[in-house]
Amino acid sequence: MNHPTPKPATLELSTIQPIAADQRHGRARDLFTIWFGSNIMLLTVVTGALAVTVFKLPFITALLALVAGNLIGGVFMALHSAQGPQLGVPQMVQTRGQFGSYGSLLVVALVVIMYLGFFASNLVLGGQSLHSQYALVSTNQGIVLVGLISVVATVFGYRLIHAYTRLMSYLSGAILLLCFIWIVAVHGLPADFLQRNAFNLPGFLGTLSVAALWQLAYAPYVSDYSRYMPADTGGRAAFWSSYWGCCLGSILPMALGVIVGLSVNGDIIAGLIELTGPIATLVVAVFSVGIAATNAMNLYCGTLSAITVGQTLVPRWSAGALSRTVTALVLFGISLALALLGQDDFMANYTNFILLLLYVLVPWTAINLVDYYLVAHGSYDVASFFRRDGGIYGTFNWTAVGCYVLGVLVQVPFMATELYTGVVAKAMGGADISWIVGLLVISPVYYLLSRRFRAPALLAGRNA
Template identity: 90%
Template sequence: MSAKDATPAALELSTIQPIPASERHGRARDLFTIWFGSNIMLLTVVTGALAVTVFKLPLLPALVALIAGNLFGAVFMALHSAQGPQLGVPQMVQTRGQFGSYGSLLVVALVVIMYLGFFASNLVMGGQALHSRYPMFGTHLAIVLVGAISVVATVFGYRLIHAYTRLMSYLSGAVLLLCFAWILGVHGLPADVWQRNTFSTAGFLGTLSVAALWQLAYAPYVSDYSRYMPANTGSRAAFWSSYWGCCLGSILPMVLGVLVGLSADGDVIAGLIELTGPASTLVVAVFSVGIAATNAMNLYCGTLSTITVGQTLVPRWAAGALSRAVTALVLFGMALALALLGQDDFMLNYTNFILLLLYVLVPWTAINLVDYYLVAHGNYDVPSFFRRDGGIYGYFNWTAVGCYLLGVLVQVPFMATELYTGVVAKAIGGADIAWIVGLAVISPVYYLASRRRGLRALGGLKGSVR
């Protein structure tokens, strides 16, 4: 079946293989809808509410921190998205070009854990919301239902996920506007909403970090959804479509979360149901379906990353649609267990999870972007990605591996979480600036180290020619 004749319901046959020119399709605006539609969901609302429920910020500073964090973090997300049309492979496969075939396994394994964490978090959110508004569904059953919809989309693959999120862009977007209209125009905000909570630098930086992470967390898989685009899509068009789709799709529900968090006591989902009154029946149903769309993306990319690990160890394995289906079911079972076991302490577990995730993602995104845009200038030997010995990239690129480990270690004194607070973070009142330090240190260090490595390699080549 040709790309032109394929329908969203057509089963995707490829997994991590390079996408040939004959199968390329789509337009840059498709990247807007996939990131806009996939972000309008309950977990985004809950993440926005952290600004006022966990970090205890007043209304205006909460909004400023959330907007600034998203606008900044989305720059990195969109730069990764622009790589997809040029290389035609999943993001984690491309990571072999920076870390080597075996060197990339550490990063890919961490990314799989990330997907499972977000998948499980979304299952808990969707299940609890459905149970709250539709008591006939037990929480366990509701969690399974949300997950089942995600698995179906993952099995069918790329086209169905794009079509799913395109539909949710309109449906979830309309319901989001309904929420704002109902809360602001019908229910109204508390009279003292501007006086609630007290500003703190630690709370502001914590909120900024969470918002930036929300965008950075997409970096390891964002190009998975642009890799089928024609090579002439253009890096600029891919960048801006992804950037504004993800920014608007994230900021608007996070703002809703702030309003709910300040207006309702206790559980954010229960507060949303209370504030939207009769409209909550539609709100919960649509936002829960939206969670399933986003979870399909998490499971799809987690599956591709798991296949990447397998193909690295067994290069002759040509994984196809059946392999994707089986791998997706295994990962779904693992995430389902996490969701069912961790649902009682969800908010605490989720907050700690996303902050710890930030520390391991930051050095990877710095290395990947510096290598792609400043060192390799987008020119990679794609066939080498699929060789066990890494081809021209080898088993390990110790420059990248060393910089990655340094990037994690350099953040330790600046970390501020419930589990651990570094000495510098304590000295500045618990403010978390670790991810900023990680980006600022590793980006130039990796660039300079790569330049020196390249010059040494060039000098050795000249010497051998002589």
């Protein structure tokens, strides 16, 4: 079926309201470019380098762990994306269908905090990168510049963000390819490149987890960027476009991080600049702009989630473009303050905090996916999402809330961070498999309890 040609990027008027059929537009391939373009940035490169700098893996093993982790985590990310065309609402609004109107508030609030953290982390990295290559630009000025580009895209909303990442897919993709060619063919790799580091199981599992969690971090907002798609886009097309866009967009820059990490000692961004030599100015400029694209998505998600919290508490509030703009500016101000005031030791400390937040999102993703695909079969009463009493879903679904708490607790012995390492993780040499345990335990438990305790009408599903 032919769908309307996407209109030029204009100010988005909707926020968390259901997207009507006559407002739907776009094709599944748009989901590929938004996830491919948004992942090719400096933070992805730095994350890939962890495989060889922190986890001390050799080249081949590092690549295997990163590829496997992204491909596994990408399945969950893409399953969430496929929900957007069907329901036409943001992911955190849809969460009310599992947790109830008030039961979902804790998860939604955590998502706001998490994406503000990612936003601030990217600001610091972008500012420091610009300063390292352009001495006349201070770190603070770089932080503000990246932030301003991000907030403009957030204010204009969905269409501009899609257009922005579509452009960055081509631009950042070309620069990424140029980096590989220049470093390998022109600069050359160290003679002992393949002999550096040695395989270790904790490092392999740690790298696998980092890559999988990179993908899982998108789960709370991935359907925000597919909710405008026509309903007949189809779950399968939305799944594969999102899956390959996000996996390829993550694996390739992470592979660059591995090469840089094994080739130089010390700071990865400084190493990238050293290895790319004459083209470093172009590389840093494009990848820094790429950070702004991803940050626009982080701020957009945080804004929609904050509006979701407000609308839950004040159901009569129907937020529009002005409310989204004001909310985005407030959240931008908070993140900017965090980045400017805590830039010296912010990255290391907040990375640990982000990992802890990701642990509490793992049981949420298990509950959401099991409920959508196995319990409700994708059929929800969307009108109930916007009622204070939760409509047919109530204020609290104690089955979901209980499973969520259980999902956090069962991960604790398997966690491994600088802030806390569980007893099982210590016994495994610091390997972190908590997310695997969380998914494997909560998915069947929630399914069985839902089949036992949820009302027959909910099990049968309601037409959206």
